[in-house]
Amino acid sequence: MKFVKRNLTLACAGVLALAACGGGDSGSGSMDKLGDGEGAVNLVAWAGYVEDGSTDPAVDWVTGFEAETGCQVNVKIGNTSDEMVELMQSGEYDAVSASGDATLRLIAGGDVAPVNTDLIPNYADVFDDLKNKLWNSKDGVAYGVPHGRGANVLVYNTEAGAAPDSITDMFESDSPYAGKISVYDSPIYIADAAIYLMATQPDLGITNPYALDQKQFDAAIAALESQKSIVSQYWALYTDQQASLEAGSVTLGTSWQVIVNLATANGAKIAATKTKEGATGWSDTWMISSKAKHPNCAYMWLNHIISPQANAAVAEWFGEAPSNSKSCELTADKNHCTTYHAGETDYWSDVWYWTTPTAECLDGREVECVPYTEWVNAWNKLRA
Amino acid sequence: MQITRRSQLALRVATYAVLVFLYLPLVLIFILSFNNTNSLTWPPQGFSTRWWSTFLDVESAREALISSTRLALIAMTISVVLGSMLSFALQRFEFFGKNSLSFLAVLPIALPGIVTGVALRNTFVRFGLDLGFVSVIAGHTTFCIVVVHNNVVARLRRISPNLREASADLGANSLQTFRLITWPLVRSSVFAGAILAFALSFDEVVVTTFTAGAGFQTLPQWILNNFSRPNVLPYVTVVATIVMVISLPIAWLAQRLSDPPNDKLV
């Protein structure tokens, strides 16, 4: 009996130990030299960032890259930043186009390696105010190259009434669009609720939608709870929102310009705008995995995607401001950079780039703010 | 048993109504494969055969088809061997833990696919093993074993033990008995199980999603991913129709093989 008991305890301890180990890998340093391509590269990207002609035969900046470098591109579309973090943690992918709410988590978790920008010639042409920012660097070391930036837009059906411009139409129960509203299905959307509160409940004192103390956070959740009754769709897969916009079952929602463009091409009568109270947005960074199996191809891809030609193509297709200053001359629409405010600091002053909320308030306050894991839990409960 | 004419008619109507309902969505898919636009709304806007004439060019579909077939063949082979072994063991012998093992043998299909998928992924990631072809095979084989086992054990139960005894009485050793008596009686259920295992593996998407790595894509994954790519979406309807048509004789065969052997022997 003692024999059995002891072995059982040992076995249990063994299982526990096995289950506990396998924690974070420490990130290695960046590469010193660029070698030959490994023949393939596995990417995690936002929809529309890695186009090889299968969405639209004219939209392709991948095939040329593959022919030139011999690196076969395999892309996995991440629908939310959370998905991207999870995919990168598995160690199966070489590079990721991460938004600000994923980058710091990846850096802290050791899932991405510092990027040696000397190996990326096109990095020199990137807008200076995107380099070495809070979300893409650590202690002055660059952890990625900027891809581009944009704001989350408000898409609306032009035949449903006068053009909206306020975020209140997304939240108030007397909204003319009630019952046909589409909301992004990710915990980061809580920040949009915070922006709504910044405008409608200024005495809550929210200064940064990602720095919410418990009281402000609870108010945001309450706003989202009451929003539930007027929402008809929580979208993560961009084609879901596209299909609903085309079918007319969604007439108002938070969206990306690429979705608006695709739906319009299929005949949807829609338009997009930035809400006057401010909006959430993103500034994306291409990062390289610390466990990359094809590091050389990954570096080559980074250099390619921020090259003037490719960066112009993707910025136009997706509907965002490019990161390469030389891309503005190369866009098919000569006004693209103006439309997307590529050089305009004013425009971005009320765009809150996606960033990871931490317990240490991002606006510098001394109180304790709600960390991202609580955002996830709250969102889960909201959606259940 | 006396069934009134009216009840008979009602039952027949009910059966055919169910059949109509079962096939309506499939017919819709077939019709939509000739749709002129690249969306799945109804009614179809215009008639076009361009998806049919060009679908062989879609490289991702071809590769996904090949991946799925390879995967299903391998999973089928492994599970036929292991599943039959399990059936014979459970049917022929009494041993400690037999009931528990029978119970365990049902779990892979009784537990939702997401549980299996998440559990296997967790194991592979923890032990630092790569997620790729092997991990998917591991996942698929698990539930395929159960499918084969169900088929074979059901048949084994129906074979009278007298037959084996008679064979032994007549001087055959156990290998000869297996080769000449048991196998002919059992083999059609093994084939039926194999076909079902192949079909299950070919169509599976949940466990595959969680256990597949980068760069490997089965046909169901291709379908799921290509609902995100409007220009490839119509090819999904074409591929679906083809799979349905090819499946008809295979389904027939599987059903034939599942029928118990001639009752006189049992």
Next chain:
Amino acid sequence: MSSVNSNNRAKRTSSSLSRFVQKHPRLGLGALLSGPILWLLVVYVGSLVLLVVSAFFGLDEFTGKATSELTLRNLDEVVTENAYQMLVLRSIGIASAVTLICFAFSMPVGFYISKLAKSWTKRGLVVAILLPLWAGYLVKAFALRAIFEPGSEFGTGGFLKNTIGWSPGFGYLAVIITLAYLWFPYMFLPIYAGFERLPESLIDASSDLGAGSIRTFFSVMMPILVPSIAAGSIFTFSLSLGDYITVKIVGGKSQMIGNIIERTLLAPNQPLAAAFTLWPISIMVVYLLVMARLGAFKNL
């Protein structure tokens, strides 16, 4: 001459091998079981155990990776939180509704095909019912999406909206109908097999004793069919309980247990996702034990 010798040698080896196996039956059993046991027990059950254990670990808040700190927090969250309790109940409700619908339709159809259909149509009808299984899960789910699409005054709807002018839209009703559609053959097959195995003598005896057909159906046939029904229900219940893809395709805003497991895993919060899986695992274990009591395992 040598071929006869080698033939005899082969015969002798095979017969001595079989005598060895007959003398040591345990070895035969061991050989038969080793492969499957290794697979099922070690790989599969081992993974399940690891998963359950992983639910007891905490999460590094910033990186989203599991820590080595043991905690009951995940379990507590998953069991006591009201929103999640409702979610679990809802999922059980949907799975039960799907099972009932499949059962309600399988009985008359199974009875008809087994007892009333002419013999030359029987096999054709059975194959016709089973064939949609081969069409593929995703294809059917998307086909049903095209049927349920509600559209609006700004755009066209799907099949239902355009033929009968009404559609339930995307939601729990669409999910239940779609799941019942998908899993119907799984309930049908065991019930049909059960009908086929019904001894005619019992039915004749029942009518000889004066029972009408309804009485015979409920008092004689149904009880014998219980194991088959139980076996079929295992599939429809389990497949519906854990489904998350159909919910995403036709469910609109709806969420079931599977969705929250997927969402939590991708958060990433693997320990909490593992805690959530404890719900379907426990529900199914209980369900299986009950069905085993009803004799389902003799009939799978």
